[in-house]
Amino acid sequence: xxxxxxAGPLERAWYYxxxxxxxxxxxxxxxxxxIIIPLSFNAEPYFSFTSGMLAFEAEAYSLRWYLxxxxxxxxxxxxxxxxxxxxxxxxxxxxxxxxxNSFFIGICATALATGLGxxxxxxxxxxxxxxxxAVMSLLISPMIVPLVITAAGMFFFYSAIDLAQTHLGxxxxxxxxxxxxxIITVTATLVGFDKTLMRAGASLGAPPRxxxxxxxxxxxxxxxxSGALFAFITSFDEVVAVLxxxxxxxxxxxxxxxxxxxxxxxxxxxxxxxxxxxxxxxLLTTIELLxxxxxxxxxxxx
Amino acid sequence: xxxxTLAPATAAASDARDGRGEALRAADGTPxxxxxxxxxxLSRLRAFLLVVPLLAFxxxxxxxxxxxxxxxxxxxxxxxxxxxxxxxxxxEWDGRAVPGEAAFAALAADLVDARESRDIGKVATRVNRxxxxxxxxxxxxxxxAERIDEGPFRAAIIDIDEDWGELELxxxxxxxSWSVTPAFxxxxxxxxxxxxxxxxxxxxxxxxxxxxxxxxxxxxxLITFLCLLLGFPVAYLLANLPLKYSNLLxxxxxxxxxxxxxVRTTSWIALLQSQGVLNDVFVALGLAADDRRxxxxxxxxxxxxxxxxxxxxxxxxPLYSVMKTIPPSYLRAARSLGADQVTAFRRVYLPQTVPGxxxxxxxxxxxxxxxxxxxxxxxxxxxxxxxxxxxxxxxxTLNWNLAAALGGILxxxxxxxxxxxxxxxxxxxxxxx
Numbered sequence: 221x222x223x224x225x226x227a228g229p230l231e232r233a234w235y236y237x238x239x240x241x242x243x244x245x246x247x248x249x250x251x252x253x254x255i256i257i258p259l260s261f262n263a264e265p266y267f268s269f270t271s272g273m274l275a276f277e278a279e280a281y282s283l284r285w286y287l288x289x290x291x292x293x294x295x296x297x298x299x300x301x302x303x304x305x306x307x308x309x310x311x312x313x314x315x316x317x318x319x320x321n322s323f324f325i326g327i328c329a330t331a332l333a334t335g336l337g338x339x340x341x342x343x344x345x346x347x348x349x350x351x352x353x354a355v356m357s358l359l360i361s362p363m364i365v366p367l368v369i370t371a372a373g374m375f376f377f378y379s380a381i382d383l384a385q386t387h388l389g390x391x392x393x394x395x396x397x398x399x400x401x402x403i404i405t406v407t408a409t410l411v412g413f414d415k416t417l418m419r420a421g422a423s424l425g426a427p428p429r430x431x432x433x434x435x436x437x438x439x440x441x442x443x444x445x446s447g448a449l450f451a452f453i454t455s456f457d458e459v460v461a462v463l464x465x466x467x468x469x470x471x472x473x474x475x476x477x478x479x480x481x482x483x484x485x486x487x488x489x490x491x492x493x494x495x496x497x498x499x500x501x502x503l504l505t506t507i508e509l510l511x512x513x514x515x516x517x518x519x520x521x522x
Numbered sequence: 523x524x525x526x527t528l529a530p531a532t533a534a535a536s537d538a539r540d541g542r543g544e545a546l547r548a549a550d551g552t553p554x555x556x557x558x559x560x561x562x563x564l565s566r567l568r569a570f571l572l573v574v575p576l577l578a579f580x581x582x583x584x585x586x587x588x589x590x591x592x593x594x595x596x597x598x599x600x601x602x603x604x605x606x607x608x609x610x611x612x613x614e615w616d617g618r619a620v621p622g623e624a625a626f627a628a629l630a631a632d633l634v635d636a637r638e639s640r641d642i643g644k645v646a647t648r649v650n651r652x653x654x655x656x657x658x659x660x661x662x663x664x665x666x667a668e669r670i671d672e673g674p675f676r677a678a679i680i681d682i683d684e685d686w687g688e689l690e691l692x693x694x695x696x697x698x699s700w701s702v703t704p705a706f707x708x709x710x711x712x713x714x715x716x717x718x719x720x721x722x723x724x725x726x727x728x729x730x731x732x733x734x735x736x737x738x739x740x741x742x743x744l745i746t747f748l749c750l751l752l753g754f755p756v757a758y759l760l761a762n763l764p765l766k767y768s769n770l771l772x773x774x775x776x777x778x779x780x781x782x783x784x785v786r787t788t789s790w791i792a793l794l795q796s797q798g799v800l801n802d803v804f805v806a807l808g809l810a811a812d813d814r815r816x817x818x819x820x821x822x823x824x825x826x827x828x829x830x831x832x833x834x835x836x837x838x839x840p841l842y843s844v845m846k847t848i849p850p851s852y853l854r855a856a857r858s859l860g861a862d863q864v865t866a867f868r869r870v871y872l873p874q875t876v877p878g879x880x881x882x883x884x885x886x887x888x889x890x891x892x893x894x895x896x897x898x899x900x901x902x903x904x905x906x907x908x909x910x911x912x913x914x915x916x917x918x919t920l921n922w923n924l925a926a927a928l929g930g931i932l933x934x935x936x937x938x939x940x941x942x943x944x945x946x947x948x949x950x951x952x953x954x955x
Contacts, residue, residue: 231863242759245752245834246774252789252831253781255799259792267792268799336576343572348565355573356949357940362584364940366892368909369929372916373587376594376926396584399576407950457782460894464916477784481791481899490792493785500780504773507780 253497260285260490267487285491289315292488315492318476325387325472326455329394333451336395337402338444342436344403345410356403363400367460370397375464385467393461398451405450409443409514442514446507453503588933594926595706600648602701604641605632609699617696617716620689626675629686630667637664651921652705652714653694659685706927731911731928738908741826742890746837748830749886750879753837757878760838761845779835787899790828794819794900820902828896833889837882844878881947888939892932908932 223235263282264270272280291297293314299305309316343349344356362370374393375384383389417439421431437444459474466475473492480489545553602609607628615621636642646660663682670678680687697705697715705715712729713721723729756775760768778786793799796815804810818824848871856866894909901910908928915925943949 234863238755239759242755245756246771248752248831249778249834250774252786252793253778256785256789256792259799266797267795268797268802332579336579340573340576343569346565346569346572348562349569349573350566353944353949355577357944358585359573359576359580360949361940362580364888364936365588366894366909366929366932366936368892368894368912368916369588369591369933370584372912372922372925372929373589373591374583375916376922377587377590380590392583396580399580403576453780457784459784463913474782474784477788478895478899481784481788485791489788493782493788496782496785500777500782500785504776504780508776 256490257494257497260487260494262487262490265486267485267490285487288486288488289313289491289495293317314471315473315476315488318471318473321387321470322456322472322474325390325394325470326452328387328391329398329455330448330452332391332395333398333402334444334448337399337447337451338406338440340399341403341406341410345407345413359403360400362396367397367458371461371464374461378465384465385470387470389465390462390470390472393465394455394458395451397458397461398454401450401454402444402447405447406440406443409440413439442510446510449503449507453500456499591926592930592933594923595710595930596702596704596927598648598698598703598705598923599701600641600644601695601698604636604639604645605629605699608632608695612692612696612699615692615696617693620687620692623674623676625692626679626686627673630670630675630679633660633664633667637668649691649694649698651709651924652697653691656685656691656694659683659691706923707930709924710927710931731908734906734908734911735931738891741822741905741907742887745826745829745833745890746883746887748826749834749837750883752830753834753841753882754875754879757838757841757845760842761848762850775835775838778831779839783832783895786832787828787896790824790831790900791819794824794827819900820905822901822905824900824902825897825905825907828900829890829893832896833886836885836889840881840885841875841878844875844881848874877947881943884939884943884947888936888943891939892936 223232227235258273259267259269261281261283262270262273263280263284270280290309290313294308294312296305296308299308311317340359344352344359349355371393374389378384378389378393383392413436417435418431421435422428426434456472457474459472459478462470462472462475463478466472473496477489477492480486480492545555548554548557608625611621611625611628615625633642636645642661642664646657649660650657663679663686666682667679685691693716697703703715708715708721709724710731712724712732714724715721760771760775763771791798795801796817796819798819800818801810801815804816805812810816818827852870852874853866856870857863861869891907892909893907894913897905897907898910898913901907909932912925912928912932915921915928
């Protein structure tokens, strides 16, 4: 959208004004995420830049909040670093425990959501699927229904069947919330899937299982993996269901951040947030690479 | 698969029937039509079987819980279970005057039983929800009702507390005694049901839900509008730049999209609080006095700013995917036919973006209406939405029935919006990233 040579002064002015507006919106989008990175190295327990930080004095910056992530909750954080210290951190540090819970719950929920979701997407992508729209709307609905409603309902129901305050309960809840993402990404991949490949495989004597594992799965794998990443991030970032369903044993990272923000606000939260920003950068990169690969496989890339 | 391969054969079969009056047969002798039907049915079944595991999982882990919630909104078995005799008497009572001896006898017996089974507290809480200030009346009276050995019960109970002679209390008990009741849904709409079945507005000081529903609606509307305002130019830019630039700039949209909700909310707290970065900048620039810093957070402004930021990618992405399909030659054609820039944009470009505007706006609005985390953390008192009051009733007042009823009303609204989305945009067109 280069500026045409016949543009008048008004058009020229608007052209640049428009770019400035867009620049401001991009600034609005990115600034809050980037600003917490320097703030997390604050030597003082403030949420703002100190004058020392602005003058780039070395002593105004510190890694104390990152250390605090590891030591907060430990029995003896001042012991010399060693085996005992590490064991203490692994079992007692609040954030480390939360991180372990987050990963455990996230991975289990992702496996469940991805397995069931991919299978269902394969069915939904078939033209002969009966009641396709209705079933699809139903399966997508966990993404649409407000989380408070879902979480409250799950609290009532899971309490009645003794699943509240268990890891299994949280995993089931997160899997249900993650499946819509798997369905959306995998069906999107299947739209461009050439069905004659399956027939070619079958006509060459491959049983349906071989056709699926040797032909279908490798081709839709990028979609499946990005669906899985979506499901994982959904679980990894979910806090409402955890608030309602989880006990102290199931505290996840977002749950820990939630109480950190509500109760004792400290820049440790900012340090955790910075680490999470890097997690999302890694995830975004993976998704982007997968998308490109999938486009290349389907030959749709320009 | 089978359908497509056999489709030409069907046409041939019907041709044959028309021509020779005899059905075409498959190799094993069955009429081809029936064989095709069976194959189609089988492949439909096969497709459905692939979906069944997930469908069963979603029904059990999601739909049944939501159904439980809806049921909670109308179900109130506490009083009827623990005060069975009184419930039976109240069912007959017309609610015009304080009932007679039989009702008081039933009440005395029930109070004693409920105290013995330690359920009197639950009963008291239930009636207290209909008529506040009656909680202690029940617990106190139950203790003393044990000493009443024989009638007349009416005089004896009124002797314990003369509130028992109030018509209002009996009416509240009658409402509490319905095990399936509209009371909670009505309360969620700031209404109340009276013993004779009439529906009336709650007194002014107890009306808080309807205004909160309205606030949720207008704030979600405003957030949607702001997202559209900010998202439209960016989506236009991304759709019209050469791919190598737009892919790069897309990261600016996708990174916030992928960043944890709590991280983004935290950074807005760091930015907006009165000792935060933004206020520091304002003070340094002389835009605000150091002792009169702007209150940007823990109020409506905080909720609106943070939620606009969080939901903006949900507006940009659908807008972008629609704008990407609009050929730039249309605008050039309009210009070459003499339209000025504004007219060309308004008459040619804008109408083509309507599907994107609709998809983005509906999505943002649906998500905003049910938002909980961000308003809870940055909304203060005035920035709370309906989800927050649901959570409040779930966690603090423990009035789960009312929480369920409020949730039920919110759910109906969201389902209607979702249905509209399905009709207008189609469920297949939700795109991620």
